Amino acid sequence: MRQKLIAGNWKMNGLKADSQELVAGILSGLRATPVSADILICPPFTLTASVAVAVQGSPICVGVQDVSDAPKSSGAYTGEISAEMAADIGATYAIVGHSERRAMYGESNTVVRAKAENVLKAGLTAIVCVGETLEERESGQALAVVGEQVMHSCPTQTDGTNLVVAYEPVWAIGTGKVPTTADVAEMHASIRARLNDLLGHEAAERVRILYGGSVKPANAAELLSVSDVDGALIGGASLKAADFLAIAETQK
Numbered sequence: 001m002r003q004k005l006i007a008g009n010w011k012m013n014g015l016k017a018d019s020q021e022l023v024a025g026i027l028s029g030l031r032a033t034p035v036s037a038d039i040l041i042c043p044p045f046t047l048t049a050s051v052a053v054a055v056q057g058s059p060i061c062v063g064v065q066d067v068s069d070a071p072k073s074s075g076a077y078t079g080e081i082s083a084e085m086a087a088d089i090g091a092t093y094a095i096v097g098h099s100e101r102r103a104m105y106g107e108s109n110t111v112v113r114a115k116a117e118n119v120l121k122a123g124l125t126a127i128v129c130v131g132e133t134l135e136e137r138e139s140g141q142a143l144a145v146v147g148e149q150v151m152h153s154c155p156t157q158t159d160g161t162n163l164v165v166a167y168e169p170v171w172a173i174g175t176g177k178v179p180t181t182a183d184v185a186e187m188h189a190s191i192r193a194r195l196n197d198l199l200g201h202e203a204a205e206r207v208r209i210l211y212g213g214s215v216k217p218a219n220a221a222e223l224l225s226v227s228d229v230d231g232a233l234i235g236g237a238s239l240k241a242a243d244f245l246a247i248a249e250t251q252k
C-alpha cells in the first residue's frame with residue numbers, strides 16, 4: 001500500500017516574511033485536522049533552511065525544486081547547488097526535470113537522470129517530473145513521449161522507495177485545464193508499466209506516481225481517487241494555506 005504524498009512546489013515565489021506566514025498557516029491547519037498523507041513543501045533554495053527549521057518536529061517534509069547534475073557534490077560549479085548541500089540544510093526530497101526546467105533551461109532526459117542519480121546518492125528522494133505538451137497529446141503521442149521520459153530520466157539504482165514520478169501534462173500546468181480521470185488513469189498505468197520494465201515489478205510497485213497540473217480543492221478528491229494516483233504535485237494552490245490544506249484534507 002503506497003502512502004499518498006501531497007507536495008507543494010512554490011516555484012520562484014516567497015520572501016522570508018510571507019513564507020513564514022504560509023508555513024505557520026499550513027502547520028496550524030494540520031494540527032487542527034491531521035491528514036493521513038505525507039506532506040511536502042518545496043520552497044525556493046533561499047527559503048529551504050528556514051522552512052526546514054519552521055517545520056521541525058511536525059509531519060511536514062521539505063524539498064528543493066532542483067539540484068545540480070555536476071558529477072561532484074562540491075567544486076568549481078558557479079551558481080550550482082548539489083543534492084548533498086540540499087540534504088545538509090534539511091531537505092529530504094528534490095524535484096528534478098520539471099517541465100519548466102526542461103522547456104526554459106533545455107534540460108534533456110540525460111541531464112534529468114544525472115540530477116536524479118545525484119539526489120539518490122545524497123540520500124534524498126527524487127521526484128522526477130514527466131509530461132507531454134498539448135501538441136503531443138493532440139497528435140496521439142502522449143503515452144509514447146511520457147514513456148520515453150520515464151525510461152530515460154529515472155534512475156535505476158533504486159528499490160523504488162526513494163523514487164517518485166510526477167506526471168504533469170504541460171498543458172495543464174497553471175492553466176486550470178485538467179485531463180479526464182480516464183486519461184489520468186491510462187497514463188499512470190502506462191507509467192507504472194514502464195517502471196516495471198526499468199526497475200522490475202517489486203521496485204515499480206513501490207514508486208509513488210503523483211498527478212500534477214491545476215490541482216485545486218475542487219478537483220483534488222476526484223483526481224486523488226484515480227487508480228495509480230499516489231498523490232499530487234501542486235503549484236499555484238500550494239501558495240495559499242487554505243487551498244493546500246483543503247487538498248491535503250481530502251486524505252484524512
Ligand code: PEP
Nearest residue numbers: 173174212213214235236
Ligand atoms: C507545477 O508546476 O508543478 C504545477 C502542478 O502547477 P499548477 O498546480 O499551478 O498547475
